[in-house]
Structures are given as C-alpha cells and as structure tokens.
Amino acid sequence: MKLEARIVQSHGKAFIVEHEDGRRWIASARRKKTDFAVGDRVEVGVINAEQAVIEAVRPRASLLYRSDAFREKLIAANVSQIAVVLAAVPSFYEELLSRCLVAAEDAGIKALIVLNKADLPETEAARAQLAPYRALGYPMVELSAKQSIEPLKPYLVGELTVFVGQSGMGKSTLVNALVPEASARTGEISEALDSGRHTTTHATLYRLAGGGELIDSPGLQEFGLRHLDPQRLTELFPEFRPFIGDCRFANCRHDREPGCALSEALGRGEILAQRLQLLRKLHGEASA
Ligand SMILES: Nc1nc2c(ncn2[C@@H]2O[C@H](COP(=O)(O)OP(=O)(O)OP(=O)(O)O)[C@@H](O)[C@H]2O)c(=O)[nH]1
Numbered sequence: 001m002k003l004e005a006r007i008v009q010s011h012g013k014a015f016i017v018e019h020e021d022g023r024r025w026i027a028s029a030r031r032k033k034t035d036f037a038v039g040d041r042v043e044v045g046v047i048n049a050e051q052a053v054i055e056a057v058r059p060r061a062s063l064l065y066r067s068d069a070f071r072e073k074l075i076a077a078n079v080s081q082i083a084v085v086l087a088a089v090p091s092f093y094e095e096l097l098s099r100c101l102v103a104a105e106d107a108g109i110k111a112l113i114v115l116n117k118a119d120l121p122e123t124e125a126a127r128a129q130l131a132p133y134r135a136l137g138y139p140m141v142e143l144s145a146k147q148s149i150e151p152l153k154p155y156l157v158g159e160l161t162v163f164v165g166q167s168g169m170g171k172s173t174l175v176n177a178l179v180p181e182a183s184a185r186t187g188e189i190s191e192a193l194d195s196g197r198h199t200t201t202h203a204t205l206y207r208l209a210g211g212g213e214l215i216d217s218p219g220l221q222e223f224g225l226r227h228l229d230p231q232r233l234t235e236l237f238p239e240f241r242p243f244i245g246d247c248r249f250a251n252c253r254h255d256r257e258p259g260c261a262l263s264e265a266l267g268r269g270e271i272l273a274q275r276l277q278l279l280r281k282l283h284g285e286a287s288a
C-alpha cells in the first residue's frame with residue numbers, strides 16, 4: 001500500500017513518517033539513499049503497522065542544508081522560516097548568525113532572531129551587537145524562555161519554523177516551553193530507534209497549539225555554505241544588493257581589487273566590516 005506522508009523525525013538513516021490521519025511508521029529509504037530531511041513530503045510503501053519504506057520525495061518548497069569540504073547535511077525541508085536562537089551568555093558567534101541569515105536568503109525563507117535569556121544583565125550588550133541586523137530588516141524577539149515565551153508565539157503562527165542555535169543558547173528550554181510534550185512526546189517509536197540502532201535524533205517536527213509548526217534541530221557550531229553559487233553570493237546580503245554591478249571588475253571578489261564598490265562602501269562606513277569579511281570568506285570557501 002502506498003501513502004503520502006511527512007517526515008517528522010530524522011535519525012540520520014531512519015525516519016519517522018506521519019500520515020495526515022496521524023498514523024506513524026518507522027521508515028527507511030530504498031537502497032542507501034538517505035538525503036531526506038524533516039519536513040519532507042514523501043511517498044511511502046507501508047510494510048506493516050510499524051514499518052514503511054520511503055519511495056519518493058515530493059518537490060520541496062525550500063531546503064536548508066549545510067556543507068563542508070566532505071559532505072552535505074540536510075537541516076530541514078519545506079520550512080518557511082528559520083529562527084536563530086541566541087543569548088548573551090555563553091557568548092554567541094556573530095558569524096554563525098550571519099551564515100544562518102545568508103542560508104535563509106538563499107533558501108528564500110524568512111529569518112527571525114530570537115534573543116533568549118533576556119533576564120540576564122549581559123543582554124543589553126547583545127542587543128546593541130544585534131542592532132545592525134535589525135536595521136537590515138531581520139525581526140528580533142527578546143524573551144526569557146525560563147519566564148515566558150509569549151512574545152515569540154505571534155511569529156510562529158502559520159509558519160513552519162526551524163529552530164537553530166549553538167549549544168547553550170537555551171533552544172531546548174525554549175522548545176520545551178513551546179511544546180510541553182516535546183521531551184516526552186518523541187515516544188516509544190523513537191526510543192526504540194535510538195536504543196536499538198545507537199542513532200541520535202537529528203531533528204523533530206512539532207505542531208504548536210496556537211497554529212504553526214516547529215522543527216527542533218540539533219545544536220549547531222558550524223554552518224558550512226560551500227554549496228552556494230559564487231555568482232549569487234552578493235545577493236544573499238540584502239544591504240550589498242544596491243552595489244551589485246558597481247565594481248570595476250565584473251568578477252570582483254570584493255577583496256583587494258581596485259574600484260571595488262563594496263570596499264569603498266566599507267571605507268565610507270556604509271556596510272559592516274564583519275559582513276564583508278563573511279562575503280569574502282564565502283567566496284573563498286565556494287571556490288576552494
Ligand atoms: N538565565 C536564563 N537561562 C536560561 C534561559 N533559557 C535557558 N537557560 C539556561 O541555559 C542553559 C542552556 O539551556 P538549554 O535549553 O539546555 O540549551 P540548548 O541551547 O538546548 O543547548 P544544548 O542542550 O547544549 O544543545 C541551561 O542552563 C538553561 O537553564 C533563560 O531564559 N534565562
């Protein structure tokens with residue numbers, strides 16, 4: 001029997017898929033194909049009440065993934081928004097935030113900055129550090145996951161939001177507050193998967209009471225973007241778009257070339273040094 005289902009949990013090689021009527025199966029892919037992600041809509045062949053096989057994946061509205069020199073790793077499919085969870089303590093990598101924003105631009109989805117642990121006095125400095133990103137048009141919500149997640153809720157309605165964050169930013173606290181059953185709900189199927197095959201949960205999709213859905217992804221320390229098209233990199237920085245076409249050389253890497261419109265904009269204080277640095281770094285990665 002063949003059915004349409006959605007991947008709601010990924011364990012790397014094994015997945016949990018859910019039909020719209022709520023039935024769930026442990027599913028693996030035919031052959032060694034494993035490039036599926038939570039959020040994917042798939043056609044499954046049902047084997048029995050517990051097991052199914054993924055036969056095909058439907059075209060994706062969006063796909064977020066990261067890549068380094070050795071491999072690509074899918075983060076989530078069909079999401080409409082990425083929420084980057086940050087906190088003042090421990091300190092966050094600003095470059096990782098910027099990379100998430102670039103990935104969102106590339107995937108054509110919204111990005112939301114969530115500044116957690118607003119109860120800590122160090123938050124003021126973090127807020128100032130993030131001001132330029134708000135000025136770029138990325139919305140930011142400040143909250144304390146330990147106190148109240150109400151400020152975040154309106155942003156999640158009607159969206160499929162993937163939550164990403166470095167370890168320690170409080171993403172688990174946040175997700176558990178948004179989805180009270182999250183810690184328990186992974187349930188027996190997933191426990192059986194974890195203990196039986198020594199795999200860990202890569203990502204899980206949850207439905208929110210107020211409408212909207214979220215995907216909790218594992219802590220992120222790096223966000224390799226080698227897969228980005230070097231020709232398109234500049235477009236992925238919204239504030240650089242007005243300068244596209246203004247460099248003296250058409251193939252300008254915006255590094256030491258004379259007549260570089262971005263280097264000149266930097267000299268005039270119109271763009272952030274760390275953003276231009278990231279663009280240069282991404283150019284280097286993409287061509288390495
Ligand atoms: N002060 C304060 N601490 C918080 C808040 N939210 C989470 N924390 C603390 O921050 C620490 C990290 O929280 P987690 O939710 O485990 O963080 P995580 O981002 O999921 O990190 P990993 O579990 O390492 O992936 C814990 O000690 C939490 O109690 C908050 O709003 N305010």
Ligand SMILES: [Zn+2]
Nearest residue numbers: 247252254260
């Ligand atoms: Zn240039």
